[in-house]
Amino acid sequence: MLYSNFSEFNEICRALGLKDVTITKLQNAKKLQLLDTPLKNGSVAYVEAKKMLSDINIPKRAYIFVREEDSYEYKFSAIIVKKPSFVFWSLYEFLERAKKLHSKSIINPNCVIGNNTSISKTGVIIEDDVIIDDNVIIKEGVVIKKGTKIGPGCVIGSNGLEVKDTIFGKIIISHKGGVVINENVEMGALCTINQGIGEKMTQIGSDTKLDCGVHIAHSCSIGSENIITANVTFGGSVLTGSNVFFGLNATIRNGVKLADGCFVGAGSVVTKDVKKNALVFGCPAKFIRKVE
Incomplete structure (x- = not known):
């Protein structure tokens, strides 16, 4: 029911x-x-x-x-x-x-947590050897797996921006789909990772590296060993393969899929799916050549 x-x-x-x-x-x-x-x-x-x-x-x-x-x-x-x-x-x-989360947050004692960091008392799991810097906010529904490093001022598990007309008014829809950050992710300062929407959680794959100011919107699935440079923005429900590179200030439109080994040039606006090992660049981004 x-x-x-x-x-x-x-x-x-x-x-x-x-x-x-x-x-x-x-x-x-x-x-x-x-x-x-x-x-x-x-x-x-x-x-x-x-x-x-x-x-x-x-x-x-x-x-x-x-x-x-x-x-x-x-x-x-x-x-x-x-x-x-x-x-x-x-x-x-x-x-x-x-919906209410009643499970008490679990934080491994081997974690290092910086000053003025706020972690929800419910619905958070943080595994061993995680390092969380100063002034980080972690909302409920977030799982951070072992070996991950979170830079100062990051916000993880915040509401996304899905605005709808409802019986409650024109509102930002609640996001409670969760966030999973897998093993050995490294995240620079001031990154924002939105909650998933519905049953589709937001995920960041193992060994992926994020520079400062990266925004990952609701229900994105970022693959393993991606390199995401400063100020890259992902719209909702973006799906990336493994070993994808994103240049400075790139923007990825919601729902776009990028296959393994892609290279997105700096400042590009990606509006369509990108095939395996393709280098794309421009606004809108266009195929340039295969990545060797």
Whole structure:
């Protein structure tokens, strides 16, 4: 079920104008899910336009919020509403606000923690031989694995910027998907690593090195042994392979995938997927040559 307190759940659903038969369906659903991950039976998602369905495999027992004016044959359980995005994100925010982490943070005694550093008392795991410099903020839902070094002034596990119209107003959606920083990552000063959104956590692969001022947005998956120089910005849900190099001040658009061995030139704006061992440069970035 989506939420154990039926009366509270019914109240928010009725405030959204949902009918009793729809509320019953949602009570029996398993989870809300975004379309950037494979849908499963019992999941609830939404589409704003018919064309969004063309590249999506939707199980028959998935529930999809769709616009009432769309007239096509449904091969799944459609829930017709006026504003699919509004209804979905309203329910999403309601459920996220209800989540509470009760597990006490676990910090290995072999860690070194600097002055004026703030670590959440709940939901954090820090393994052995981690070094955390001064003035770092670590929010709940963060896992930092052994041998990692965090530079001064970093913020790890902060909310991302996903702004949606909801029943609560036009808000920044809650991010509670977590952050995992794998073994032997090194992070320079003033980096920001956002929480994942939904079930898609933010991850940084082992032995990756970040210079100062790097921003990694929600649900990115950064591969192992990447080198990320100063002030590189990653939009949400970027996926990188291993041994990828990012030059100074590069910007990677949300959802872009970069294969193993890529090289992104300084100041480049990457708006499309990059193939294995490709050197790209420019604004927008274009293929220059293969990396030897």
